[in-house]
Amino acid sequence: MKQPNFNSSTADDLRRDAEQAARVRTLSNHPDVVALRAEKVRTFVDTLVWLGIFLGMAFTMVNVQTFAAAGAVAWSLPWLAAWLLDPMVSLVLVAVLRAEQITARYQVHIGVWAHRTKWFAFLATYAMNTWRSWMHFDVAGVVLHSVPPVLVFLAAETAPVLRDRLTEAVTRAADHAFSGHAEPVQQPAPDTVHGDIAQPARPARRSPRKPKAARKLRGDYLAEARAAWTPGIEITPAWVRSVCPDISRGTSKNVADDLRSETTTEGLLTVKAAAERREEAAA
Incomplete structure (x- = not known):
């Protein structure tokens, strides 16, 4: 029976593709590459979260000023002073969020007072935004003026969790690599050619693995x-x-x-x- 004749160039191309795929897979799981990808995602997430927070604060500023002015004449001293109320609350909230952004990167517990400050800033902003709507039982107004402060609060609470999970992903990748779980990828062995047929070389025998310790x-x-x-x-x-x-x-x-x-x-x-x-x- 005549044996099929394989094209040697095709086998060489497949061998090169296998080697390239092995290198890509090894580098893709490298902790530095994982950290770089996580850092890009972290930057993208932070940008969107901060953009949403500032837009929400800008929306609530007008409502808070109207609440604080309480019908004062435009450009009078009480009317101008009313514009300071919302930035006063917002700047403190931004300071807390910025501190959490740094502590979450290194998984440091920031304490309960940071959460209490965020809650107070949220409740104060929410009350001043929706006070008139609640007084007049305006359901549409309550919904309209509730969405921005609630969204700002949820973003403030969710952003540290997202950063912490991204940091944990990088840490797990590093622990997995340095604990020896990631096995080195073996390069494909060159084929041994017999006549016209490329016979793959036999893989080397692996030494028996040591039993792994019980995972804690x-x-x-x-x-x-x-x-x-x-x-x-x-x-x-x-x-x-x-x-x-x-x-x-x-x-x-x-x-x-x-x-x-x-x-x-x-x-x-x-x-x-x-x-x-x-x-x-x-x-």
Whole structure:
């Protein structure tokens, strides 16, 4: 039986395509490439969010000025002073959002007062925007003047979460690469030609893999951090990583948030009770 004659140039083209695809796949999963892509997405998201926030603030400024002027004569001192109310609230809100933009990049907890400030700025702006509509039971006016402040508030709350998730994506890519999970891509072996037929070379035998250690879950890290924590220690992602050396940055933040919520007034009693039970069991 006559064997088919394969074109050697076609095999060379396929080999080059395979090598090129292997290199592209390797570089696409490189943590630096992932970080660069995430940074581009972060910049695009920040631009759109800030644009929406400033447009919403510009819309609410007129309504707040009308509320604050309370029928004052145009260009009088009370009428001019009324224009300062909305920028006063908006500038504080922008300052908080800008601080969150930086802290979210490094997954640092900004504290409860930042959230309280945002809530107060939102409620104040919303009340001043919709006061007249509520007084006259104008449903259309309530809807019209509710959309901009509510959208600004939602953007202010969502933007830090989006930045935190983008940072966590970069961190997971780096942890995956440096923990040895990403296997190096082997280049295709050159074909061994027998007569007119290109016979692929046999792949080299792989050495048996070592059994992987049991993967720790978030609850395991939380238990280790809970056992190491004592009153007076500030719970931060960096501290969690110091007591759990093999934890990733993204998981350390989640564990720090969980442990911080446990150390409230009610949660602290639970932690103390658990510690007493451990001491009794050890005795």
